[in-house]
Amino acid sequence: MSPAPRLLSGLLLLLLAGCSTLSVQERQAATDLALDARSTEIGCQEGVDCAVDSPLLDLGHAAVAASTPDAPRHEVVLLDRGQDSLLARLHLIRAARESIELQMFIFDKDDSGLLVLEELLAAARRGVKVRVLLDQLYGLPDPNLQATLAGQHVNFELRLYNPTFDEAKTQSLQYAAGILCCFTKFNQRMHTKLVRVDGVAGITGGRNIQDRYFDWAEGYNYRDRDLLVLGPVVAAMGENFDAFWSFGRSRPAEELRDVAERLHRQGGVPPNALLDPAAVRPPRVVAMRAAAGDGDAVMARLQPLRLTVGRVDFYADLPEKHEGELRAADDASIAMRDLVEGTRDELVIQTPYLVLSRPARKLFRALQKREDKPKVWVSTNSLAATDAFPVYAMSHKYKRLYLRELGFRIFEYKPYPDDAPINVAATGALGQERAAHLPMFGSGSSGSSSGPVPLKRAGVRVGLHAKSLVVDGRIGVVGSHNFDPRSDNYNTESMVVVHDVEFAGALLASIRRDMTPENAWLIAAQEKPPVLSGLNYSLGKLSEKLPIFDIWPFPYATSYALRPGCNPIPPGAPGFHDCYEDVGAFPEVDLPLKSVYTRILTAFGAGLVPIL
Numbered sequence: 001m002s003p004a005p006r007l008l009s010g011l012l013l014l015l016l017a018g019c020s021t022l023s024v025q026e027r028q029a030a031t032d033l034a035l036d037a038r039s040t041e042i043g044c045q046e047g048v049d050c051a052v053d054s055p056l057l058d059l060g061h062a063a064v065a066a067s068t069p070d071a072p073r074h075e076v077v078l079l080d081r082g083q084d085s086l087l088a089r090l091h092l093i094r095a096a097r098e099s100i101e102l103q104m105f106i107f108d109k110d111d112s113g114l115l116v117l118e119e120l121l122a123a124a125r126r127g128v129k130v131r132v133l134l135d136q137l138y139g140l141p142d143p144n145l146q147a148t149l150a151g152q153h154v155n156f157e158l159r160l161y162n163p164t165f166d167e168a169k170t171q172s173l174q175y176a177a178g179i180l181c182c183f184t185k186f187n188q189r190m191h192t193k194l195v196r197v198d199g200v201a202g203i204t205g206g207r208n209i210q211d212r213y214f215d216w217a218e219g220y221n222y223r224d225r226d227l228l229v230l231g232p233v234v235a236a237m238g239e240n241f242d243a244f245w246s247f248g249r250s251r252p253a254e255e256l257r258d259v260a261e262r263l264h265r266q267g268g269v270p271p272n273a274l275l276d277p278a279a280v281r282p283p284r285v286v287a288m289r290a291a292a293g294d295g296d297a298v299m300a301r302l303q304p305l306r307l308t309v310g311r312v313d314f315y316a317d318l319p320e321k322h323e324g325e326l327r328a329a330d331d332a333s334i335a336m337r338d339l340v341e342g343t344r345d346e347l348v349i350q351t352p353y354l355v356l357s358r359p360a361r362k363l364f365r366a367l368q369k370r371e372d373k374p375k376v377w378v379s380t381n382s383l384a385a386t387d388a389f390p391v392y393a394m395s396h397k398y399k400r401l402y403l404r405e406l407g408f409r410i411f412e413y414k415p416y417p418d419d420a421p422i423n424v425a426a427t428g429a430l431g432q433e434r435a436a437h438l439p440m441f442g443s444g445s446s447g448s449s450s451g452p453v454p455l456k457r458a459g460v461r462v463g464l465h466a467k468s469l470v471v472d473g474r475i476g477v478v479g480s481h482n483f484d485p486r487s488d489n490y491n492t493e494s495m496v497v498v499h500d501v502e503f504a505g506a507l508l509a510s511i512r513r514d515m516t517p518e519n520a521w522l523i524a525a526q527e528k529p530p531v532l533s534g535l536n537y538s539l540g541k542l543s544e545k546l547p548i549f550d551i552w553p554f555p556y557a558t559s560y561a562l563r564p565g566c567n568p569i570p571p572g573a574p575g576f577h578d579c580y581e582d583v584g585a586f587p588e589v590d591l592p593l594k595s596v597y598t599r600i601l602t603a604f605g606a607g608l609v610p611i612l
Helices: 003-017 024-037 055-066 082-095 111-125 143-150 172-181 183-187 234-245 257-266 283-292 295-305 319-323 332-341 358-368 389-397 399-405 432-437 485-489 501-514 533-544 593-605
Strands: 074-079 099-107 129-139 156-161 194-197 201-205 220-223 226-230 250-252 306-309 312-316 346-350 375-381 408-413 461-464 468-471 475-479 494-499 520-525 557-562 580-584
Touching: 024 257, 055 074, 055 082, 055 201, 055 226, 055 295, 074 082, 074 295, 074 501, 082 111, 082 194, 082 201, 082 226, 082 283, 082 295, 099 111, 099 234, 111 129, 111 156, 111 283, 129 234, 143 156, 143 257, 172 183, 194 234, 201 234, 201 475, 201 494, 226 494, 234 312, 283 295, 295 306, 306 501, 312 332, 332 358, 332 468, 332 475, 332 485, 332 494, 346 501, 358 399, 375 461, 389 399, 399 408, 399 520, 399 557, 408 461, 468 501, 475 501, 520 580
Parallel strands: 099 129, 129 156, 220 461, 346 375, 375 408
Antiparallel strands: 074 226, 074 306, 099 194, 156 250, 194 201, 201 226, 312 494, 346 468, 408 520, 468 475, 475 494, 520 557, 557 580
């Protein structure tokens, strides 16, 4: 680090350190206040918050009992719909009788977040051991709420992973200091998403706990995917959770500086209106809570999605990844590369962020050099759909490489898909009838350079967030890994690998649905100009090598929409340009082309390619 940034970093750290108002003894006393306040009473109100019967959870116990090391048995449920995923989580929490582990990257205090939190607390009060582990950056970053939670019940524990500045909430100055003083540690995040119940049921995948993952946000929702797994592999999920829970970077909430200050100032555990049982909840929250308590109805709803399978593997990074001590057998990134390398005929990838590390590019180049090279299909976000503009900038820069050298067939998700498993009518009080009057920006974005860009029309917008893989139609993968450098190098990730043809087929159909012309634009090379096409290609390839965004104004690839009356055909096939309309590099985006390129150039100028 050069002298100027080092000096600025030191000043920021001194400023932040000066914000601490408690002595060591006072902080310990504040922690003791929280521990002493925890209730030890066990009980519940029948028909309100007692454990409910669950045919779904019974399947998990039966699968474990019927399994042997050589012949495992599992039940799996593919959760494409946000409402199903929220319902399954809430129901399993309501049905728990022994233990609940929740591990999450983002946990918001919106409708879905508070609903899950209330169910977790109710489970603790009826005798279930509840452990909640959240990444500190986005896991309930409210020291007032965490101070309240710290003293709720002896069966409820909350820990925060990697609190860089020893606080529950990261302030603006701390973000700046994190970049300047401790860049690597600040960016090492726990990206795992897991809900595990009674040691036999687990839900994992791409969804965090936030309204936009469950079709409840008013302006921008995610098309995401989770997998409910019932059976012996859930034990491996528990072992991984325990490794994180006991790791040194996982800190009890009551020990964090800003939480301890609230406890000290209050002289005990402060009340919090968000947890007031008398508070009036929105109708959708009341309805979801009631639905979660009906085990037979939940089973009936999920039964059509249920499959009985044999071998299921769980791969997850250990927290030692952040200390440089990761064992290869536990590395989700290594497992992912092994699956890709083992592809023989066809690989289908779905990722919200198409950004490949150098090792990944090398791997796909090796696939293309095979005599019988496999087909590679990719479902990802368009600029109009993505929630991460700078990341899309990197994907756009390398489209020629992905299409021409790596042989990808790319489909970019539309912001307003015609046929998607998204319940638009569930988006709060607005409802579908008011969709046309919604703001033109993604929720909370205001058109910032790091979020969704402005579009030409209004409506409930959808962005792809699912992370899945299908290998040769025989192996299906659902997890948190984005197939990008950040997942490889900074985040800890996890994924479930199901070795079953029927499951792989169901997952493949789900991804293919997102790649249909109704839901995605096909990305392919632009039609060759009548003259100097070779020179244009060579100069564009040379420009691609620059450390910032390409300066060449004629991009290699563009987006295509299928014309009415035509059937899908591959790029390069006779009649392709008769059946596909070139809709430009950034369809639906309400920004002048010059502005789009300027924003992409700015994104690259930050030099954060490895971590975005």
